[in-house]
Amino acid sequence: MINIILITGENDALSDFESGLRQDKEIKIERVNSCEKAFDLISEKNFDLAVADENIAGTPGLEFVEKLVSINPLINCAVISSLGAKDFHEASEGLGVLTQIPLRPDQKHAKILLQKLKAVLNLMM
Amino acid sequence: MENGRIAIPSIGNGGLEGERAGHFGHCDVFTFIDVENGAIKEVSTIQNQEHVQGGCMVPVNLLAGHKVSALIVGGIGMRPLMGFKQVGINVYHDDQRIEIKPVVEDLIAGKLEMIEDNQVCGGGGGALNM
Known part of the structure; x- marks a missing residue:
């Protein structure tokens, strides 16, 4: 099982993406809406991936990372980000x-993300 | 350093007479220097693993699995530095010399500085200024 934590505010823009992640039967997702809740959950459970929204209740996603x-x-x-590739x-x-x-x-982005994640996880085995 | 295993990101075949790689994640091999009672006891190398974007923890995992106790880099990103700290590998810094032997000798002699958190650089590795 691959555990993912999705840190975002009330962001409906991610529903299609999240649905794409959930199509993979290996994936288990937990969703929180604040950095504090994310850190609390991460201290309790092991996660393979954290997906941070561009802005999490006023905190920039990169600052959270x-x-x-x-x-x-x-x-x-x-990290979800509106920056250009070079700036990011x-x-x-x-x-x-x-x-x-x-x-x-x-x-489609969910599928690409999972491919990249699995490539890294395979190298760690 | 009295005892332990030093890892040096290296280019080509590595070895004590070899040259260091500027980007530890992209190095060809890691040269291992086993130190016993303050002297070099054995030199060996291992192949680096494939480097992929976001795969900063791959070399951390690799070196921890080979019981490395110290790593010498020219530069390092924040995430891998924190990773090495977490697995108990001390990270030392020298961004001037490309040769492996003198930096190893300096580390054994206690003349190399450990890298500080505020000395981290970008790109998951950084470059030697040589």
């Missing part, structure tokens, strides 16, 4: 972000 990396670097991270690369350098996800991701 930076804090998460300092606490638990083993969790893979993906610069903003996320060193954080080891698995991939940038566009603002309105769909099932």
Whole structure:
């Protein structure tokens, strides 16, 4: 089983993306709407991937990832971001972000994300 | 350093007389230097694994599995640095010399500094300034 935590506000824009993730029977998803709830849950359970929204109740997603990396670097991270590819690369350098996800991701993006995640997890075995 | 295993990201075949790689995630091999009572006891190498985007923890996992106690890098990103710390591997820093032997000798002699959290760089690796 691959455990994913999705950290987002009340964001209906992610419903298609989330549905795409859930189509994979290996995937279990937990969704929280604040950084505090995410850190609480991450301290209790093991997650393979954290997907951070661009803005989480006022906290930039990349800021959340930076804090998460300092606490638990083993969790893979993906970030929803409106930045251009070059700007995102610069903003996320060193954080080891698995991939940038566009603002309105769909099932195709979910499939690509899972491919990338499984490639990394396979190398860790 | 009295005892332990030092890992050096290396280019080509590595080895004590070899050269360091600027980006540890992309290195060809890791050179291992086993130290006993403050002296080099054995030198070996292992192949690096494939590097994929976001795969910063792959080398962390690899080196932890080979019981590495110290790593010397030219630069490193925040996530892998935190990963190495979490698995108990001390990360040392030298961004000036490409040769493996002098930095190993300096680490054994206690002359290399451990990298600080505020010295992390981008791109999951950074480059040697050589």
